[in-house]
Amino acid sequence: MNVFQLVQDRFRQAIVKIDGVEQNAPAPLARSSRPEFGEYQFNGAMALAKMLKSNPRQIATQIVELVNLDDVAESLDIAGPGFINVKLKPEWLSEQVAASLTSESLGVEKEQAKTVVVDLSSPNLAKEMHVGHLRSTIIGDAVANVIEFLGHKVIRQNHMGDWGTQFGMLIAHLQDKLQASEVATTALSDLEDFYRQAKIRFDEEEGFADRARQYVVKLQGGDPECETLWKKFIDVSIQHSEEVYEKLNVNLKRSDIMGESAYNPMLPGVVADLKEQGIVVEDQGAQVVFLEELANKDGEPAVYIVEKSGGGYLYSTTDLAAMKYRSFDLNADRIIIFTDARQAFHFKQAELVGRKGGLIKDETSYEHGPFGMMLGQDGKPFKTRTGGTIKLVDLLDESVERAGKLLAERDSDLSAEEQQEVARKVGIGAIKYADLSKNRTTDYIFNWDTMLSFEGDTAPYLQYAYTRIKSIFRKSGVDAESLNADLKITEAQEKALAVKLLQFNEAILTVSVNSTPHVLCSYLYELSSSFMSFYEACPMLKEGVAEDVKLSRLAISLLTAKTLKKGLDLLGIETMERM
RNA sequence: GUCCCGGUAACUCAGCUGGAUAGAGUGUCUCCCUCCUAAGGAGAAAGCCGCAGGUUCGAAUCCUGCUCGGGACGCCA
Numbered sequence: 001m002n003v004f005q006l007v008q009d010r011f012r013q014a015i016v017k018i019d020g021v022e023q024n025a026p027a028p029l030a031r032s033s034r035p036e037f038g039e040y041q042f043n044g045a046m047a048l049a050k051m052l053k054s055n056p057r058q059i060a061t062q063i064v065e066l067v068n069l070d071d072v073a074e075s076l077d078i079a080g081p082g083f084i085n086v087k088l089k090p091e092w093l094s095e096q097v098a099a100s101l102t103s104e105s106l107g108v109e110k111e112q113a114k115t116v117v118v119d120l121s122s123p124n125l126a127k128e129m130h131v132g133h134l135r136s137t138i139i140g141d142a143v144a145n146v147i148e149f150l151g152h153k154v155i156r157q158n159h160m161g162d163w164g165t166q167f168g169m170l171i172a173h174l175q176d177k178l179q180a181s182e183v184a185t186t187a188l189s190d191l192e193d194f195y196r197q198a199k200i201r202f203d204e205e206e207g208f209a210d211r212a213r214q215y216v217v218k219l220q221g222g223d224p225e226c227e228t229l230w231k232k233f234i235d236v237s238i239q240h241s242e243e244v245y246e247k248l249n250v251n252l253k254r255s256d257i258m259g260e261s262a263y264n265p266m267l268p269g270v271v272a273d274l275k276e277q278g279i280v281v282e283d284q285g286a287q288v289v290f291l292e293e294l295a296n297k298d299g300e301p302a303v304y305i306v307e308k309s310g311g312g313y314l315y316s317t318t319d320l321a322a323m324k325y326r327s328f329d330l331n332a333d334r335i336i337i338f339t340d341a342r343q344a345f346h347f348k349q350a351e352l353v354g355r356k357g358g359l360i361k362d363e364t365s366y367e368h369g370p371f372g373m374m375l376g377q378d379g380k381p382f383k384t385r386t387g388g389t390i391k392l393v394d395l396l397d398e399s400v401e402r403a404g405k406l407l408a409e410r411d412s413d414l415s416a417e418e419q420q421e422v423a424r425k426v427g428i429g430a431i432k433y434a435d436l437s438k439n440r441t442t443d444y445i446f447n448w449d450t451m452l453s454f455e456g457d458t459a460p461y462l463q464y465a466y467t468r469i470k471s472i473f474r475k476s477g478v479d480a481e482s483l484n485a486d487l488k489i490t491e492a493q494e495k496a497l498a499v500k501l502l503q504f505n506e507a508i509l510t511v512s513v514n515s516t517p518h519v520l521c522s523y524l525y526e527l528s529s530s531f532m533s534f535y536e537a538c539p540m541l542k543e544g545v546a547e548d549v550k551l552s553r554l555a556i557s558l559l560t561a562k563t564l565k566k567g568l569d570l571l572g573i574e575t576m577e578r579m
Numbered sequence: 580g581u582c583c584c585g586g587u588a589a590c591u592c593a594g595c596u597g598g599a600u601a602g603a604g605u606g607u608c609u610c611c612c613u614c615c616u617a618a619g620g621a622g623a624a625a626g627c628c629g630c631a632g633g634u635u636c637g638a639a640u641c642c643u644g645c646u647c648g649g650g651a652c653g654c655c656a
Contacts (some may be wrong), residue, residue, distance in 0.1 A: 004617085026596080028596070028597090028598085030595085030596095030598075031595090032599095033598090033600090033601090033602090034600085035601070037599075041599090043597095043598055046598080046636065046637080049636090050635090050636075056636080070618080079599075080598085080599050081598085081599080081636065081637075082636095083598075083599065084619085107631095124656080161656070164655085165655095261656095283653080284653075284654085285654085286653065286654050287654095288653065288654085294582080294652095295581095296580080296581045296582075296652090297580090297581065298580095298581085300581090302652075303584095303652090303653050303654095303655095304653085305653050305654050307654085308654045309652095309653095309654060310654080312652070312654085314655080314656085315655075315656045316654095316656095318656095319656095339656090340650095341583085341649095341650070341651090342586065342650055342651060342656095343651085343656080344583060344584080344649050344650085344651075345582075345583070345650095345652065346651085346656085348583090358601065370583095370584085372584085372585090372629085372649090372650095373649090373650095379648095402598080406618095407618095410616090410618070411616080412616090413616095428619080435592095437592085438591090438592065438593095439592080439593080441584070441585085442584075442585060442649095443584095443585085443649075444591085444592085445590095445591070445592095447591075449605095450590095450591065450604085450605065453604095453605080453618090454618035455604085455605080455618070455619090456603090456604040456605060457591095457592085457603070457604045457605090458604085460618070461604095461618075464618050464619090465618095465619095467615090467616080467618095468615050468616070468618090468619085469615080470615090471615045471616065472614075472615045473615090474615085475613090475614075475615060476615095506595095506621095513595095516595095516597085518592095518593080519593095519595085522592095522593065525603080525604085526603090529603090529620095530617065532620065533620075533621090535614080535615075535620085536611095536618085536619085536620050536621080537620095539614055540611090540614060540615090541614040541615080542614045543613090545614080549613095574625085579616085579618085
């Protein structure tokens with residue numbers, strides 16, 4: 001049930017009945033800022049009054065008379081300059097909560113299915129995944145999950161960096177290692193180290209650089225030996241990534257990989273195509289597109305290079321090929337690409353070129369979901385003490401270890417194995433939540449203490465809120481599966497919780513439309529605090545609580561637990577029964 | 580130089596298409612353990628929303644200028 005939409009639709013139907021109001025007049029509805037203003041407020045009376053040259057409060061009165069919310073609202077009050085405050089009916093809320101409880105999707109309405117391509121993670125296979133890949137991976141995963149949950153067909157595309165000149169030196173180095181009878185997996189057990197070694201040889205060893213460059217050419221020419229080496233290399237590197245995905249609890253499979261190399265065969269065609277259309281021209285030996293749309297004040301257009309003067313292709317060419325493949329071959333209605341904010345200009349250009357050159361269908365939307373950097377406590381890019389990049393695996397392992405220590409400080413009746421499992425879920429969840437709960441577009445400051453805290457807006461708090469409800473059920477002896485209660489909402493906190501529960505749909509929708517998981521995070525946090533307040537005010541298992549009241553409240557608690565679990569699940573954060 | 584993103588409480592951050600007294604969390608202070616695991620709850624103090632103009636019934640939100648920080652801007656991705 002999308003309450004917001006329902007109420008808005010009712011208001012929309014009402015205002016068009018007023019003389020002089022157009023069919024598509026805006027119907028500005030908002031969630032109320034304060035409880036005394038009800039749950040929703042309609043703010044359209046002021047604008048309409050102005051348009052109709054009338055008195056806002058008079059228009060508001062007219063709207064209240066016209067709007068049909070009898071089944072949903074218990075009162076509609078006009079306040080201030082002409083706000084219409086909507087107070088929802090407890091009986092109606094009860095019905096909706098009950099319906100959500102029996103609904104597979106917890107009351108979230110499916111949308112008309114579209115095909116959505118989500119480009120996420122996309123690590124460079126020459127090196128190991130580092131903290132810079134965290135955001136693309138988990139934000140992309142969360143958004144993909146949410147869109148999928150709404151009933152769309154999501155195609156994940158892991159645009160891995162498996163191509164480029166650096167692979168020349170890497171496979172040359174690998175060849176020597178293998179000849180020294182090393183096995184690929186051991187030689188490549190530490191990719192960072194391997195890369196460093198290869199780079200040193202490239203810079204210092206006589207003849208190695210030439211050999212590396214030769215290998216690049218051979219590789220591009222399809223030389224079988226080089227290709228075998230290259231495949232070996234990326235295979236091991238992909239395995240590294242898969243370990244990270246596994247640890248991260250991210251839904252990415254081998255079949256989601258569509259690396260840069262996969263687009264190689266399409267690149268000449270893309271350029272030739274654009275050239276034929278006269279979009280691409282030669283300039284300083286390179287094949288470029290001039291974009292007048294992005295010209296500066298002196299009229300100098302922006303330049304987008306699709307082929308180097310030497311004749312090689314670039315990431316810009318690959319991105320165009322990917323765009324075409326996704327729009328035409330994968331039939332995407334929507335393409336969302338999660339990369340860091342520095343590439344915003346590049347994708348803006350890419351879209352312009354693609355649209356001009358017909359590399360994307362008009363009806364396919366092309367969205368770049370930029371995100372900021374992870375910063376250290378000092379506000380500078382997050383690095384090791386010595387200034388090196390932090391491996392993602394190390395970061396995750398450290399988090400689990402820290403979580404384990406914090407958990408060990410508390411009393412627990414869990415076994416050692418269970419505790420370890422909890423530590424894993426808490427540690428990983430904390431890192432993910434700390435990231436996902438922040439606005440995607442800005443940089444954020446990484447802090448172990450605040451993200452692993454069991455207090456405040458953190459994953460551990462949400463996970464704990466979930467286990468609390470599970471614990472209540474264990475204590476109650478009521479079986480959640482067979483719970484069939486008559487819902488009755490009486491207390492203010494009960495009503496607030498019910499409303500919050502029904503707003504799950506709104507939160508999910510916002511995440512889907514704007515690709516902003518933090519909206520779901522704050523929703524879940526608000527839901528948890530709503531539940532805590534409800535729990536304080538509305539006893540269930542206390543002596544003297546009537547059976548029907550107890551069951552009704554347990555039912556609301558059950559939906560809370562289910563919603564929390566589902567929400568966290570969509571964010572890629574695991575829950576547990578006890579902690 | 581041009582363009583993009585940001586500047587909100589001591590700290591970390593929300594604030595959706597302009598709406599009522601700008602909200603959370605942390606930290607500080609006060610109170611509450613005979614329903615779950617106090618890993619909790621209730622409350623208080625805390626803000627020239629970077630600055631200055633403008634638009635209007637109404638601006639943190641829109642427009643302009645400035646300022647500070649980050650980033651991008653032809654053969655890296």
